[in-house]
Amino acid sequence: MHDVKLIAFYLPQFHPIPENDAWWGSGFTEWVNVRRARPNFVGHYQPHVPAELGYYDLRAPETRAAQAELARQHGIHGFCYYHYWFNGRRLLERPLNAVIESGEPDFPFCVCWANENWSRRWDGGNDELLIAQEYSAEHERRFIEGLLPVLEDRRYIRVGGRPLLLVYRANLLPEPRRAAETFRRVARIAGVGETMPRVHPAPGVAGSRCIGFRRRGRVPAARARRGAADRSGRKDQSDVQRRGSGITFPLPRTRWSALRGRTGSFAA
Numbered sequence: 674m675h676d677v678k679l680i681a682f683y684l685p686q687f688h689p690i691p692e693n694d695a696w697w698g699s700g701f702t703e704w705v706n707v708r709r710a711r712p713n714f715v716g717h718y719q720p721h722v723p724a725e726l727g728y729y730d731l732r733a734p735e736t737r738a739a740q741a742e743l744a745r746q747h748g749i750h751g752f753c754y755y756h757y758w759f760n761g762r763r764l765l766e767r768p769l770n771a772v773i774e775s776g777e778p779d780f781p782f783c784v785c786w787a788n789e790n791w792s793r794r795w796d797g798g799n800d801e802l803l804i805a806q807e808y809s810a811e812h813e814r815r816f817i818e819g820l821l822p823v824l825e826d827r828r829y830i831r832v833g834g835r836p837l838l839l840v841y842r843a844n845l846l847p848e849p850r851r852a853a854e855t856f857r858r859v860a861r862i863a864g865v866g867e868t869m870p871r872v873h874p875a876p877g878v879a880g881s882r883c884i885g886f887r888r889r890g891r892v893p894a895a896r897a898r899r900g901a902a903d904r905s906g907r908k909d910q911s912d913v914q915r916r917g918s919g920i921t922f923p924l925p926r927t928r929w930s931a932l933r934g935r936t937g938s939f940a941a
Contacts, residue, residue: 678750680830682785685755685765688731692764696793696803704728731768734777741778751781751830753839758786758819759804760812773826783830784823785839786816788846806845813852817859817868824865835869836860843872 686693686703693701710720723729725743729736744752754772757764772782793801823829824836831837838856846852857867 678830679748680751680753680783681744681749683752683754683768683782685731685768687729688765688767690765690767692803702730732771734771734775737768737772738778741780745780751783751828753783753785755787755841756784756820757791758788758816759791760807761815761819762804764791764804769823773823779828781828781830782826783837783839784820785841787841789842808845808847808852810848810851810855813846813855814859817856818863821860821863821865824860824868831866832869835866837871838868839871843870 791804860868
């Protein structure tokens with residue numbers, strides 16, 4: 674594999690929202706959990722202290738611009754925003770909405786539907802539910818229709834001309850083949866091109882092709898991540914050629930702590 678593109682998963686819970694205020698206390702963000710971390714053994718670096726960007730707030734456009742610039746400096750091709758959609762209700766949507774509405778930062782991105790239940794245990798399970806995820810053919814259609822303005826954005830990452838769409842836990846979909854086909858059909862009819870649904874590298878997810886998705890993610894070797902990104906200019910459509918190309922989602926290192934990355938890779 675060559676011409677690999679690095680994409681950092683983007684967790685938008687670094688700004689307060691009314692729901693988290695009600696569930697966890699006023700002003701709750703992910704930084705509260707970061708500060709609570711404690712070392713479990715000698716030499717364990719906890720809590721992690723953010724580097725260049727400090728304890729940032731994603732409501733600030735200056736923060737989002739600085740993140741994109743920091744990512745670009747480290748060879749990151751784009752961001753993959755976690756998209757929290759519960760039967761028409763969205764959470765933590767403000768950063769992505771601002772990116773779409775303002776056109777800034779001028780940096781490639783895609784979306785991963787974080788389709789687990791929202792629970793007090795942070796495990797996506799069925800205990801102590803705060804918001805339950807429900808599924809039906811109608812929900813799948815509404816989900817992709819609501820995402821069309823995002824897919825139409827010139828910065829949206831495409832693979833072989835097709836917008837890249839990840840699903841965090843595709844195994845939770847009762848009829849994943851139906852969902853994948855709905856995503857493709859609705860996007861095609863809308864004129865944005867058939868989506869390329871991919872499986873997020875989450876635990877417990879079955880092989881992607883048997884559930885109607887393209888290849889699932891995998892965790893690459895650390896040495897394969899370093900220096901693999903294309904640092905040349907970006908095309909408007911953030912297009913990735915299909916033949917011999919790949920997409921890799923990197924881990925944060927010391928200088929990456931402010932970007933909240935995770936690891937996984939996708940071959941086109």
